[in-house]
Amino acid sequence: MAFWTEADFDEHERVEVVHDRASGLTAIIALHSTHLGPAAGGTRFWHYADPDAAMRDALRLSRGMSYKNAMAGLPMGGGKAVVLLDEKSTKTADMLAAFGDAVDALGGAYVTAEDVGASEADMVAIHARTPHVCGLPAEDGSVGGDPGPFTAMGIYHGIRAAVAYKLDKDSVAGVHVALQGCGSVGGGVARLLAKEGAQLTVADVDEDRAKTLAREVGGKAVAADQIMATSCDVFSPNALGAILDEAGVARLDCRIVAGGANNQIARPEHGAQLHARGILYAPDYVINAGGIINVSLEYLCRQHREPCDINEVRKRIAQIPDRLMAIWQESDETGRSSDVVADAMARELIGRG
Structure with a gap:
């Protein structure tokens, strides 16, 4: 084809x-x-x-990256x-x-x-073959390096925003979050939520990794094929994408979907199904932008031979909740699903509105 x-x-x-x-x-x-x-x-x-x-x-x-970088306010395609x-x-x-x-x-x-x-x-x-690379090793406290922890930071902020918007709570203490994926991003999100007292259920295709993380954060591990049906406040997908298809949406027993996996919604109609069920959805490329914010600033600073400030990275990541709030408010006002609202905003920014 x-x-x-x-x-x-x-x-x-x-x-x-x-x-x-x-x-x-x-x-x-x-x-x-x-x-x-x-x-x-x-x-x-x-x-x-x-x-x-x-x-x-x-x-x-690649389309998701256009939307992600635009919505994060980065001068990147x-x-x-x-x-x-x-x-x-x-x-x-x-x-x-x-x-x-x-x-x-x-x-x-x-x-x-x-x-x-x-x-x-x-x-x-x-x-070694091209200068057009970011995510290079960085010392602690420096811009660059593994984007995973910065992605996790943004998702944590996004989950807190979703809990405030949908559940009217100013903390995730006692909020039940079911996390799919226990790698660099999912594990990082779990640790940040645990510090604030969230109730956690975790799953991973590597069952031992899930059990290890569950012990660390005081949560519960379940089989990978059970996590989507777990009764919870927030379902947080942090593994591979396209899980929110017709069957996946039907299995959900939650009020919020907020996680770092790319392209979570399999097809456009599945975003509408989430919306019809009253489940608040955090568009993935908005909530998971922390990593690209970090490595993009690393690259831009290196290209312009300017010093990089880790506090600028944290400042930009902390703006993710405001973008999500604007999307959810427009969704409520117009009746359009949050993924459709976010796509329209992003396409306007890249000159395709």
């Missing part, structure tokens, strides 16, 4: 399929918009049983890359070098960073 006939093709400015025979690299780099600046978004290293799924991921994720791994998830130094060359060949139109399956060490290797 030609990528421009995909349902998720949205006037993308550029889609590159990269194949390097010598290293075995096969990758897709999708640039959705450079209206506000260079297209910024991480690289996902993943085994796709179906190559069409890799293209759909690249198209959806939206892009994303996926590297197609084999069944053993083989990733070599030669593949990283070839991918760095592919990014460099775009002349700064695309700026990459960590995503699923990528590490700071991978970014260092790619940076």
Whole structure:
């Protein structure tokens, strides 16, 4: 199938399929918009049983990055890359070098960073071939590095805002949050919520990781296939996306959905289903912008040879609740679902309103 006939093709400015025979690299780099600046978004290293799924991921994720960066007030466009791994998830130094060359060949139109399956060490290797990389190692208290903790910080702020808006509570103390995914982001969110006294139920495909996190935060671990049906105040998806399909929405037993996974809503009609059920939804690319705020400021400061201030990162992340509140208020006033409201706002910002 030609990528421009995909349902998720949205006037993308550029889609590159990269194949390097010598290293075995096969990758897709999708640039959705450079209206506000260079297209910024991480690289996902993943085994796709179906190559069409890799293209759909690249198209959806890059569009999401356009919206995310615009709504976060960053002078960056939206892009994303996926590297197609084999069944053993083989990733070599030669593949990283070839991918760095592919990014460099775009002349700064695309700026990459960590995503699923990528590490700071991978970014260092790619940076050896191109300057158009962010998320490089940083000392404690510095801008840059692993975006996960900053993403978690934004989601925590967003959950607090959702609890205030929907439940009329000024704290998450005693609020039951069911978290799907216990990795860098989900684990970070759980720890921040636990400090404030939230009641936590957690799940992960790695059951041992879920049990370990549950012990640490004083919560309960359940099987990965049970977490969406857990009766709770807030369901927080922090793993892979497209979980909110017709069956997923029907399983929910919560009043709020607020988490860091990208592209949580499988298709537009599923956002309408959430809205019809009276479930408050925090658009993913708004609530999970903390990581890209951190690494984008790292990149911009490095490009302009200016000092980076970690307090500026924290200040911008703390603005996430205000953006969510504006979306929810317009949703209530117009009757449109929050995902539709957010998309309209984002498209206006990138000149596609």
